[in-house]
Amino acid sequence: MQNLKLKKNINMSFFRSGRILIEKDFTYLPSSLIPGEWAFYECPDGLKFLGFINTRTSKGVVAYIVKPIIDSQLVLFTEEQIAKKVIEENLYKSIQLRKKFYEEEDNYRLIYGFNDALPGLIADCYLNCILIQIQTAGLDRFRDYIKQYLEQVCRKQVLIIDKIDNRKNEVLPNFNMNESISQIEVNDNGFSFTLPFTIIQKNGFYFDHAHNRTKMETFLSKYHGNKNHGLDLFCYTGSWGMHLKRSGFGNVTFVDQGDYENILINCAKKNKLEKGIEYIRGDVFDCLDKLKIENKKYDMVVCDPPAFSKDIKNLNNALKGYRKLYKKIIPVLNPQALLVCASCTYGVSLNDLSTIVNENAVNQNKKCVLADIGIQGCDHNINDFDNKGYYLKYLLFYLEDN
Numbered sequence: 272m273q274n275l276k277l278k279k280n281i282n283m284s285f286f287r288s289g290r291i292l293i294e295k296d297f298t299y300l301p302s303s304l305i306p307g308e309w310a311f312y313e314c315p316d317g318l319k320f321l322g323f324i325n326t327r328t329s330k331g332v333v334a335y336i337v338k339p340i341i342d343s344q345l346v347l348f349t350e351e352q353i354a355k356k357v358i359e360e361n362l363y364k365s366i367q368l369r370k371k372f373y374e375e376e377d378n379y380r381l382i383y384g385f386n387d388a389l390p391g392l393i394a395d396c397y398l399n400c401i402l403i404q405i406q407t408a409g410l411d412r413f414r415d416y417i418k419q420y421l422e423q424v425c426r427k428q429v430l431i432i433d434k435i436d437n438r439k440n441e442v443l444p445n446f447n448m449n450e451s452i453s454q455i456e457v458n459d460n461g462f463s464f465t466l467p468f469t470i471i472q473k474n475g476f477y478f479d480h481a482h483n484r485t486k487m488e489t490f491l492s493k494y495h496g497n498k499n500h501g502l503d504l505f506c507y508t509g510s511w512g513m514h515l516k517r518s519g520f521g522n523v524t525f526v527d528q529g530d531y532e533n534i535l536i537n538c539a540k541k542n543k544l545e546k547g548i549e550y551i552r553g554d555v556f557d558c559l560d561k562l563k564i565e566n567k568k569y570d571m572v573v574c575d576p577p578a579f580s581k582d583i584k585n586l587n588n589a590l591k592g593y594r595k596l597y598k599k600i601i602p603v604l605n606p607q608a609l610l611v612c613a614s615c616t617y618g619v620s621l622n623d624l625s626t627i628v629n630e631n632a633v634n635q636n637k638k639c640v641l642a643d644i645g646i647q648g649c650d651h652n653i654n655d656f657d658n659k660g661y662y663l664k665y666l667l668f669y670l671e672d673n
Contacts, residue, residue, distance in 0.1 A: 287658070325409070390407050453468060483648075506525040528552065563603060580617075
């Protein structure tokens with residue numbers, strides 16, 4: 272095992288927040304390092320960490336921390352033995368953590384990268400399979416080992432999805448899938464969705480706001496305002512809108528650019544909620560313009576768009592996108608209505624979102640009450656708000672005309 276010396280001391284908060292090391296953090300890096308090689312990192316004060324490093328990424332040297340070194344016996348093993356031992360330990364801990372919070376039939380994020388001490392590994396657990404993505408060389412070297420371990424422990428088919436965009440930074444190869452699956456079976460808070468494998472986005476389904484959909488439905492069970500017409504924007508398979516239907520909304524309109532109408536209607540039929548469903552396929556911004564012209568009004572609008580930026584450097588452009596969006600949403604609200612503002616854009620804060628909604632409301636002669644708030648569930652585990660894995664925000668507003 273290589274013993275790489277750091278120029279500065281790294282404390283535990285640096286490790287827990289998911290920070291990475293770069294070339295300038297090391298005193299020297301040997302040219303013999305292979306992409307994804309596991310190594311010890313030694314601080315000037317003697318503290319050691321275990322991790323893996325890739326000196327050949329598109330952005331230069333990137334080194335990940337996996338754990339602090341307490342067990343001195345690790346030095347007796349080979350690099351491969353240490354890697355497999357630690358990977359197995361952290362996979363086991365991740366699975367056990369979810370078992371404390373979820374039922375066996377629930378679906379959720381099983382492995383959450385940095386925050387499960389497995390940087391670059393994302394795994395989502397479905398009813399009939401587990402889909403995983405690997406974005407770091409240090410874990411991609413052991414992809415077959417990870418797959419076999421999860422299949423053995425979870426007793427489900429495991430498929431590795433190699434998405435080029437997610438793997439190009441670490442210059443990872445793309446493998447042909449030896450196995451395939453025709454569809455994934457999803458359970459989202461009691462709703463059953465069947466998604467053809469050919470149309471899935473990201474890692475299949477958006478579990479990230481499942482916790483907040485439950486919060487919203489709980490709030491609506493106690494809400495005494497009108498529940499006649501709801502609007503689910505950027506709906507994908509329609510999970511937010513299904514929660515509106517189950518909470519008592521008579522009519523829900525779903526809007527998305529994708530062809531997901533049959534998926535959400537089939538889900539609605541399974542739950543006897545198919546009456547009062549309308550699907551509009553098209554651009555959300557254009558649709559809002561049309562709804563305004565037609566003077567359509569809704570008692571509740573749920574807005575959960577895809578990330579407006581994947582880089583903190585583009586934060587200002589992301590905020591411009593949200594301002595434009597909510598400027599168009601306010602006119603389609605009834606004089607008394609609810610608005611869910613959900614975001615998965617890293618770097619956009621709860622305060623940013625609430626300010627944007629309030630500014631647009633004031634400009635259109637409405638006042639706001641912040642009625643509910645939420646972040647990601649414990650399957651997207653974080654330890655504090657400085658953690659790089661923190662990105663999900665949920666705000667529920669009550670708005671009424673002045």
